[in-house]
Amino acid sequence: MKRFLLTFSLAVIYSCFLSLNAQQYVPVLQETFSKCSSTTIQGGYFSESTYFEPDEHGDNEGWYSQNTYPSEKAVKLGTKVKTGYITSPQLKFSQETASEIRVQFRAQLWFTGTTKDTTNIVVSVDGMEGSAQKMDILESNNVVDRNLAPYQLTFKNVPSGAKLRFTAEKPNGISRFFLTEVIVSEKREGNTEKILSTSAYYHHFENLMAGDQSEENTISISGENLSEDITIEAESDRPSFTITKAATWNARSGGDLSIHFVPVNAGDKEEVFNIKSGDLTQRIILTGKAKVFAPVAIQPTAVSDNSITCAWNPVAGIDKFVATIYTKSEKPLQATDLFISKYIEGKSNNRALEIFNGTGKSVDLNGYALRMETNGAGGLTSSEFKFPDVKLENGKTYTIANAQYTAVREVADSLIGFQSGGYSNIVTFTGDDAIGLFNPEDKLIDIIGYENPDINSTVDANWGQDKSYYRKSNVYAPSDKFYLEEWDIHEMDYAESYGTHTMDATGLVRNIIAKKEADGTATSVVADGLNSGTTYFYAIQGFSNNLKTHYSSEIEAKTTGESGIEEMEADAPSYRLEGNRLQVDADNVSVYDATGLQLKASQGSYTLPKHGIYLIRGEKQTVKIVY
Incomplete structure (x- = not known):
């Protein structure tokens, strides 16, 4: 019943484009804000003003905005202290005055995670007294879920050259909402103009495992006075989305299209489909994120005196597997590079980080940097801390803290205040902001937290909320993937021994013997050239769309002796x-x-x-x- 009602409501709304008594509502402005690049409806801080320049925002020419921020193929308007607004380009009508126009748009409040801003949208013809119409969008979700119908308003006697104005009303001092897909249509009498329209220009799908198929989304296409059939063309040679016409589809008047996200490998996907009839085109942007499972290694399927057949369970969406084969031996521990040793995320501005040098020699910090993502958006590009040109002696730490974290102020090597980057400086992280350590060659060498989008299936988006992470003393190598087993987790604001870190004097050191590649469809690979009667270990990592999974748990395997028969232990099969x-x-x-x-x-x-x-x-x- 729900699907029927949804389809029916879309059909009713878009019936306005059908000719009734020789009347048409002809689009004179269609703005999709498709150049907005963020794929999350939350997050981000406003600039004081944003001007949409044609060379940067090709589909936004003529728009003017104050206090906006791009997000989810939309613009976010307003701030806590100012009222945001946006005005359209001048509207051009067939007459000096349009007797009636219809304004269709999508709008949604910013959801903070616990509550929504309580605000209304005011839509008016800019400068036209008495034209303002107020809309309560408290329950709206039609920006995130574009299966839902957009809003629609009617204005009378609008002069050609007028502009529309969208404003955030501010009843409680907070005024933030999202606006997108603005369509303005002029009512014309006896018109036979060709029209091709769509109910939505964008769909975003939630995270999905590669190899699976998403839920169904629906787009309605409406054609009027068309002389050529409607066609659907993907711009990609290998799209991660499927579009299927409904049984009632009409080649000239359109109908419903069913859309599924069916990714073949991991990563962020964005693809464009062109809906065409003659020289008319409507672009639909589809986005989604695909993840994969990290491989699960299993016992070897074969062992000889000089080889081990490393094995794992099948994993969908993997392009290739790499098996790393190594031995372990008790040796003095020496770090392979600098690594992050502490992370503290506490109350208010209590934020602190620590890196450690256990390399056995002093290291010049010049060129090293910490970079952070914001609100789990991924990329490790939102803020950066460049280390000063100082030498960090072996066994010593370098510490960074928020200037308002009084408990560690006297310990920290660098205190960072709000004036150093505002909300996006390196010590404003929250529980979903991964932080990476980069070396002077600009290579990510270590990370705290799951970067989002991380392609692995089991990561926790709020991994670091109200927690203090201390690197275990047996860890001697940095890692560009976050492994919980390498960390001790304490409660929020735990800061004991901040400024010092101890690495074990000796421990089991991995000695990598070989790396063996296998196709993404494989479940085993042979590691040969090994010594007989020797204990080896292997772990499997997957690569999908040039992105890396976490390593599997390690598997222990021993090559046979010269007799070819291993000594049998208790409970061995007879x-x-x-x-x-x-x-x-x-x-x-x-x-x-x-x-x-x-x-x-x-x-x-x-x-x-x-x-x-x-x-x-x-x-x-x-x-x-x-x-």
Whole structure:
């Protein structure tokens, strides 16, 4: 019933474009704000004024705005202290005065996470006394959800050359709302002009796992007096979206289009579809973000005296896998580079960071930088702290803190006040703002927090809210992915030992032996050239659309000795090998050949098809044999 009502309401609204008694409402202005680039409806701080210049905002020529900020293919108007507004270009009508115009637009209040701003929108013909119309948009959601119908107003006797004005009313001192997809149509008598219109110019889909299909969104297309069929063309050769015509679709008058997001790999997707009839075109922008699961490594499917077949479960949306094979040995710990050692996110302005030098030598900080994202928007580009040109001695830390964090003021090496970048300086982070450490070559070497958009499925958007993170003492290598297991988590405002960090003197050090690549459809790869009777480890990382997943948990595997038979431990499956007949005297056992192919059993007996390595996997123990 809900889908029927939605479709019906869209049809009713857009029926205004159909000819009734030889009357038409002909579009004279269509503004989509498609150059606005943010993909989130929240966040961002206003500039004092924004002018839409044609070279920067190609579809915004002639618009003037005061106190606006682009977001979700829309503009956000107003601030806490000023009233924001936006005026349209001059409207050009077929007569000196249009007897009636219809103004269609989408508008929505800013949702702060707990409450919405309580404000109205005032729409008027600029300078035309008595034309103002006030709209309560408290419950509106039609900017985020463009399946919903837009707003529509009517104005009488509007002179050609007039402008529309959209203003945020400010009853409680806060006036913020989003505006987009403004369409102005003139009522004309006896007109037969060709018209092609759409109910929405943009759709954004929520995060989706690659390989899955999203919920259905709907766009209505309306054609009038068309002499050529309506066509739909994707600008991309490999679109991540599908558009399907409804059964009632008419080639000249249009109908409903069903849209699904079906990404084949990870990342932010933005694609344009052109709806055409002759020289008429309407552009629809579709966006969405796709994620993938990090690989899950499993026990090797084959082991010999000089090779291990590293294995993992299948993962959708991966372009390639990389298996990293390494050994571990107890050695003195020495950091491979600087890394972030503390992160404190507390009450009010209590914010602090710390980096540590455990490299065994002094490091010149010149060229290193911390960069942050804002409101989980991703990119690590919203603010930057450049370290001063000083040397950081081995075993020492460099600390940065908000100037209003009194508990650590006397400890911090750098205090940053509000005047240093305002709301976007490096120590204004909240619980969803990842912070990255970059080296002088501008490479991300370490990160605290899950950068959003992170392509991994299980990340927590508010990973750092009201928490203090302290790097564990056994960590000696920075990482460009955030791994919770590397950190001790304390309550908010915890600042004990801030300014000092201790790294263990010795520990298990990874010695990387090889990296082996495999296609995204693979579930195993052979690591050969290994030493016999040696314990190795491997972990799997996926790459999707040139983005990296987190590593899997590590798997321990030991190559066989010269005899080809590993020493059996308790609970290992018992077996007998007679010629090429393998008899296994245990339940819940699987047998695999060296390629990972599982053999079929007949009453616990297996026929080995050829000489080679075989793996007997029981519930608690795995045995490798050579036939």
